[in-house]
Amino acid sequence: MTIKQTQFDAEKHSEVEKIKVESNYLRGTITPSLKNPVTGSVADDDLMLIKFHGIYQQDDRDLRNERRKQKLEPLYSFMIRARIPGGVASSQQYIQMAELATAYSSGSLRLTTRQAYQWHGVFKRNLKTTIAGINKTMLDTIAACGDVNRNVMSNPLPQTSKLHTEVYEWSKKVSEHLLPKTKAYHEIWLDGEKVESSQEPIYGQTYLPRKFKIAIAIPPYNDVDVYANDLGLIAIVENEKLIGFNVVAGGGMGSSHGDSATYPRIADSLGFCTLDQVLSVAENIVKVQRDFGNREVRKLARLKYTVDKLGFDGFQQKLNEYQGFALADAKPFEFVHNGDRYGWMQDETGHWHLTLYIHSGRIVDTEEKKLFSGLLDIAKIHDGQFRISPNQNMIISDIKAETKPKIEALLKKYQISIGDTETPTRLNSLACVAFPTCSLAMAEAERYLPSFIDRFEALLTKYSVREQPINVRMTGCPNGCARPFLGEIAMVGKAPGKYNLYLGASHVGNRLNKLYRENINEQQILDELEPLIKDFSDNKTEGEHFGDFVVRANHIKAVTNGLDFHS
Numbered sequence: 001m002t003i004k005q006t007q008f009d010a011e012k013h014s015e016v017e018k019i020k021v022e023s024n025y026l027r028g029t030i031t032p033s034l035k036n037p038v039t040g041s042v043a044d045d046d047l048m049l050i051k052f053h054g055i056y057q058q059d060d061r062d063l064r065n066e067r068r069k070q071k072l073e074p075l076y077s078f079m080i081r082a083r084i085p086g087g088v089a090s091s092q093q094y095i096q097m098a099e100l101a102t103a104y105s106s107g108s109l110r111l112t113t114r115q116a117y118q119w120h121g122v123f124k125r126n127l128k129t130t131i132a133g134i135n136k137t138m139l140d141t142i143a144a145c146g147d148v149n150r151n152v153m154s155n156p157l158p159q160t161s162k163l164h165t166e167v168y169e170w171s172k173k174v175s176e177h178l179l180p181k182t183k184a185y186h187e188i189w190l191d192g193e194k195v196e197s198s199q200e201p202i203y204g205q206t207y208l209p210r211k212f213k214i215a216i217a218i219p220p221y222n223d224v225d226v227y228a229n230d231l232g233l234i235a236i237v238e239n240e241k242l243i244g245f246n247v248v249a250g251g252g253m254g255s256s257h258g259d260s261a262t263y264p265r266i267a268d269s270l271g272f273c274t275l276d277q278v279l280s281v282a283e284n285i286v287k288v289q290r291d292f293g294n295r296e297v298r299k300l301a302r303l304k305y306t307v308d309k310l311g312f313d314g315f316q317q318k319l320n321e322y323q324g325f326a327l328a329d330a331k332p333f334e335f336v337h338n339g340d341r342y343g344w345m346q347d348e349t350g351h352w353h354l355t356l357y358i359h360s361g362r363i364v365d366t367e368e369k370k371l372f373s374g375l376l377d378i379a380k381i382h383d384g385q386f387r388i389s390p391n392q393n394m395i396i397s398d399i400k401a402e403t404k405p406k407i408e409a410l411l412k413k414y415q416i417s418i419g420d421t422e423t424p425t426r427l428n429s430l431a432c433v434a435f436p437t438c439s440l441a442m443a444e445a446e447r448y449l450p451s452f453i454d455r456f457e458a459l460l461t462k463y464s465v466r467e468q469p470i471n472v473r474m475t476g477c478p479n480g481c482a483r484p485f486l487g488e489i490a491m492v493g494k495a496p497g498k499y500n501l502y503l504g505a506s507h508v509g510n511r512l513n514k515l516y517r518e519n520i521n522e523q524q525i526l527d528e529l530e531p532l533i534k535d536f537s538d539n540k541t542e543g544e545h546f547g548d549f550v551v552r553a554n555h556i557k558a559v560t561n562g563l564d565f566h567s
């Protein structure tokens with residue numbers, strides 16, 4: 001079959017498509033923008049292009065009004081995101097990343113819900129040095145953002161070293177395979193040799209219509225929230241050997257308040273692929289999206305909308321045509337939850353792994369706790385890895401038996417939690433960044449979640465269900481960065497102090513939740529939750545989770561398909 005790749009259409013396509021096509025493969029005017037001393041920002045068109053290089057321009061929203069009053073431009077700075085497939089870094093790399101945070105950013109490292117590191121608050125004058133520093137650690141920021149495939153997630157699986165290594169290698173292979181091939185990144189940030197033109201064999205000049213995300217899960221753990229991805233791979237293991245992956249496609253969380261054309265969606269099952277088919281399947285799903293995704297309206301441009309536009313059968317047929325083969329039937333598997341497993345664990349090689357609870361992934365020193373310094377000291381005596389979990393936590397992994405007591409002593413010294421003092425609900429809670437750095441935030445999330453959980457825990461205690469693990473997720477807007485629509489309870493920001501309350505996702509991450517109450521404040525949320533928690537306490541069946549209970553007890557309708565999310 002001959003594939004006719006989408007060409008830019010100035011009449012129909014959005015402004016962003018024009019910027020991409022005129023950028024000479026993502027170069028734009030980024031270099032002159034960086035040199036312009038008059039402003040702390042970059043030129044308008046470059047705002048979009050720097051995302052492909054792993055960078056977002058932001059401003060401190062806490063200071064916006066004050067600076068406006070003083071007739072100053074906003075306090076611009078940049079957020080840098082590393083591409084780090086599977087979230088795995090060596091101790092040495094961790095040390096170097098922490099040093100960059102101290103030297104050039106606001107002094108914290110932020111672990112993301114997609115297993116990446118973020119540096120916030122980097123000023124324009126320090127951007128090149130910071131990116132060069134990240135590259136010196138043998139990591140990079142290419143395609144950490146932008147209309148391309150992003151960081152490929154994989155289960156950090158501390159229980160078995162062999163399977164983790166095998167699956168992690170796949171996350172690297174898929175990530176490398178789908179990387180943009182333009183030399184713009186090396187030219188701009190690393191002073192690489194100038195190349196006149198570039199080729200993008202997979203993406204073409206206009207790249208993808210929108211971001212694209214891939215995650216690999218290893219059942220029974222769905223900690224990557226595989227169904228929230230454009231492409232999900234579910235590892236199938238037989239006789240302790242990885243034989244291939246079940247393929248799911250068309251997942252995503254983002255939506256806009258009040259716009260029912262947008263909706264979160266759970267990925268559909270396409271079948272099973274063998275290991276030698278993986279790269280072809282990933283590449284061809286990307287190509288179908290490249291050619292059939294919506295390039296006119298960006299908020300309808302994710303693969304999930306392409307799948308619904310073509311219809312599931314139509315999408316599958318296109319994919320078969322592009323890849324030249326059909327997938328086999330999906331293999332059986334089971335997920336048990338989508339959270340992390342905290343504390344110490346020993347693998348089959350005798351090495352230890354420690355999962356630490358990091359509130360919202362923020363590694364920072366505060367008056368109360370020196371988490372940043374503590375992890376840095378641990379990295380200095382540990383010669384294994386640091387793995388980020390898909391839930392913003394840190395796994396110190398491959399710890400030798402003789403290093404374990406030394407790490408334990410440092411944890412004690414710095415009072416770092418191994419997840420044995422918090423409630424299961426706090427451990428299962430997630431919040432996105434939101435204020436003060438996120439330009440799209442409508443309400444607080446990371447800074448507010450801990451105090452909300454304090455009050456929610458009081459409710460759980462009152463009704464004797466404090467030990468129940470309930471997934472609570474909070475975001476500052478409906479873009480869904482903490483995957484709120486897969487929370488058994490979710491609060492999605494509507495306005496300062498006001499949230500939409502969603503209920504009824506499954507505990508294993510394979511069913512969406514649904515809007516329960518709109519635009520309410522903390523007290524109203526707790527008042528709404530109290531009778532439900534009481535009912536849960538009185539009437540739950542053995543082993544039943546809160547999300548399943550509220551559906552069974554008819555408090556909320558189950559959402560089996562993204563198209564039903566608003567109905």
Ligand code: SRM
Nearest residue numbers: 112113114116252253254431432433437438439479480481
């Ligand atoms: Fe996100 C945009 C933070 C995971 C859906 N996300 C943003 C931006 C960059 C705001 C912006 O565009 O200006 C946020 C920067 C805040 C800051 O100051 O750091 C932001 N997203 C994050 C992170 C850091 C949240 C976190 O607390 O960890 C996560 C970084 C992941 C990474 O390492 O790559 C993050 N974002 C997600 C996820 C979860 C996931 O992928 O598993 C989602 C939902 C899944 C999905 O994509 O459907 C998500 N982010 C979005 C969207 C909505 C996309 C859509 O389809 O509509 C936006 C807005 C956009 O793209 O226009 C967005």
Ligand code: SF4
Nearest residue numbers: 432438441476477481
């Ligand atoms: Fe920002 Fe909204 Fe994402 Fe939160 S969910 S980080 S507020 S874009």
